[in-house]
Amino acid sequence: MRPNILLLGSGWVPEVDALLDAQFECHRLAQVPPAERAAFLARVGADIRGVFTTGTAGIDAAMAARLPKLEIVAVHGVGVDAVDFTALAPRGIAVTNTPDVLTEDVADLAVALLLAASRRLPQLDRYVRAGGWEAKTPLAPGRSLRGKVAGIVGLGRIGRAVATRLEAFSMRIAYYQRSTAEVSYPRSQSLLELAAASDFLVVCAPGGAATRAMIDGAVLAALGPEGTLVNIARGSLVDEAALVAALQAGRLGAAALDVFADEPRVPAALRESGRVVLTPHVGSFTIETRTAMGRLAVDNLVAHFAGRPLPTPVVL
Numbered sequence: 001m002r003p004n005i006l007l008l009g010s011g012w013v014p015e016v017d018a019l020l021d022a023q024f025e026c027h028r029l030a031q032v033p034p035a036e037r038a039a040f041l042a043r044v045g046a047d048i049r050g051v052f053t054t055g056t057a058g059i060d061a062a063m064a065a066r067l068p069k070l071e072i073v074a075v076h077g078v079g080v081d082a083v084d085f086t087a088l089a090p091r092g093i094a095v096t097n098t099p100d101v102l103t104e105d106v107a108d109l110a111v112a113l114l115l116a117a118s119r120r121l122p123q124l125d126r127y128v129r130a131g132g133w134e135a136k137t138p139l140a141p142g143r144s145l146r147g148k149v150a151g152i153v154g155l156g157r158i159g160r161a162v163a164t165r166l167e168a169f170s171m172r173i174a175y176y177q178r179s180t181a182e183v184s185y186p187r188s189q190s191l192l193e194l195a196a197a198s199d200f201l202v203v204c205a206p207g208g209a210a211t212r213a214m215i216d217g218a219v220l221a222a223l224g225p226e227g228t229l230v231n232i233a234r235g236s237l238v239d240e241a242a243l244v245a246a247l248q249a250g251r252l253g254a255a256a257l258d259v260f261a262d263e264p265r266v267p268a269a270l271r272e273s274g275r276v277v278l279t280p281h282v283g284s285f286t287i288e289t290r291t292a293m294g295r296l297a298v299d300n301l302v303a304h305f306a307g308r309p310l311p312t313p314v315v316l
């Protein structure tokens with residue numbers, strides 16, 4: 001009998017559905033009206049042996065408790081902060097993710113956001129569309145990157161790919177994380193020290209309890225009125241209220257954000273600010289990368305049920 005799989009969340013390419021349907025009995029929670037989900041889970045939960053979920057949807061303790069035969073959770077994404085490991089680990093449930101295959105596209109988006117903020121692309125686009133050019137409405141200049149310091153918070157796979165790209169813009173790179181990386185870039189002793197030394201702070205560390213609200217009011221003030229925050233990591237790393245306050249008071253120059261504390265809700269103060277660039281959590285959202293992520297997540301499920309080693313297990 002084919003294993004029963006529960007799919008949580010959305011956002012993978014259609015090919016993934018076809019691959020999963022070819023191997024498993026698939027049950028898609030997102031296709032069930034919210035009011036009927038409890039009954040749906042009561043009906044299928046006892047048979048579910050695998051979960052396919054996204055980095056945002058993850059799996060919480062309440063959901064895991066409804067799946068007594070659960071053996072594996074395959075995350076379509078690299079971030080596993082929405083996975084409740086304390087509920088899964090005692091039951092020996094494996095967790096896999098999709099590292100590496102998304103690194104380059106997420107780094108590209110970080111650089112695109114940094115450039116959009118420094119050269120004020122959304123503002124310029126709005127200016128031309130609104131007739132400001134023809135009306136000769138005064139226009140504020142952007143800021144150049146050459147010689148500026150890009151501080152990378154979390155010099156892992158994505159952080160390093162961002163740093164490599166920004167070096168090509170003649171930026172100077174510095175970083176902060178807990179360990180010292182084997183790189184030539186200087187490592188700051190603290191996040192506050194990095195922020196004070198940086199013109200652009202690019203957040204690339206994982207979400208979760210250890211990093212919650214680490215980009216707080218003091219870090220933003222250290223980054224300063226001419227500084228720019230770029231966040232492609234997780235919204236949870238930034239104290240969003242402090243970010244809004246810093247932008248409104250002019251203590252921070254600009255922000256370029258792909259991720260938010262309560263997605264898909266974005267505070268009105270950010271949506272209305274003329275000094276922010278906003279994208280809807282699309283770091284890995286290219287057809288090539290989403291296809292590669294989907295295939296890798298499916299490969300993990302297939303390997304598990306075939307008794308083969310997992311291609312990309314999460315080892316905490």
Ligand code: NAP
Nearest residue numbers: 079154155156157158177178179204205206232233283284
């Ligand atoms: P990674 O290779 O594991 O790198 C993470 C880096 O963060 C590590 O070098 C780690 O170094 C550092 N770090 C961990 N905890 C830290 C802490 N408390 N303080 C400072 N630094 C810390 O992960 P990755 O593949 O680069 O992915 C990074 C994150 O990007 C993911 O977790 C995910 O949330 C996010 N992401 C977002 C998108 C998007 O669409 N916007 C797409 C993909 C990934 P130390 O352990 O030495 O501190």
